[in-house]
Amino acid sequence: MSTPADYHLHTPLCRHATGLPTEYAARAVALGFDEIGFSDHNPMARDDFDDWRMRLDQLDHYVELVTQARQEHPTLQIKLALEVDYLPGYEDWIRDLAARHPWDYFIGSVHYVSDDWDIDNPKKLAAWRTRDAFEVWRLYLERLTQAAASGLFEIIGHADLAKKFRFYPQQDVQPLFRRFLEAARKSGTAIELNTAGLRKDCREIYPARPILALASELGVPITFGSDAHAPEELGADFESARALARSVGYGHCLRFTRRQRERRVF
Ligand code: ZN
Ligand code: FE
Ligand code: FE
């Protein structure tokens, strides 16, 4: 048994996080982690896509910062990854990024339900009030299901991110999650237990227990991530996440090296 690796860490390159990779690594060693992974927000082909990701010309520097953390913390396994935005039509761009560096894994995340609305962006909170919550969740899950089916990602990030600001639909969304999880199982894609939800308005791990229970029943594998945007957040609430995963029947999680999986007891 070992502490699950924290596979969801950001860096200052995304413009809304603090702490260099080597500082996250120092924190991880102090907390007793044996493995972590950096998964900062991917660059887009157009740098003006939005204001919360690295520029394309910073990608090599990102890889250098992770390499430096590895050199300065040789006892810690440090994985090189990206949190990649999934939007339909961006598949070729994602494959282009995949070919640029020896990535260990890609986390595929849906933040955008249209070209200009990232539903977790606090600056765009007002948009939620003009929309039907179920319609937004339906669009979100349609994209998430496409992401899971695409085979472009090892892991799907924060699978019920739509709950962040507590705009819950009246309708039952579980059938939509079942469709998503069946797509994940079919393509062999994992989902993550993301503890950042506990630090947001929804006050709950992503994804919620009923979704995780269904994932377990269907045999969808898991990883763990704090979605840390500062070194102090590394490993946050991992005991709760581990307990939740165990309570729905999980005993193993996945680790990735050069996009090859390995099962671990946690
Ligand atoms: Zn972020
Ligand atoms: Fe995200
Ligand atoms: Fe993230």
Ligand code: ZN
């Ligand atoms: Zn994230």
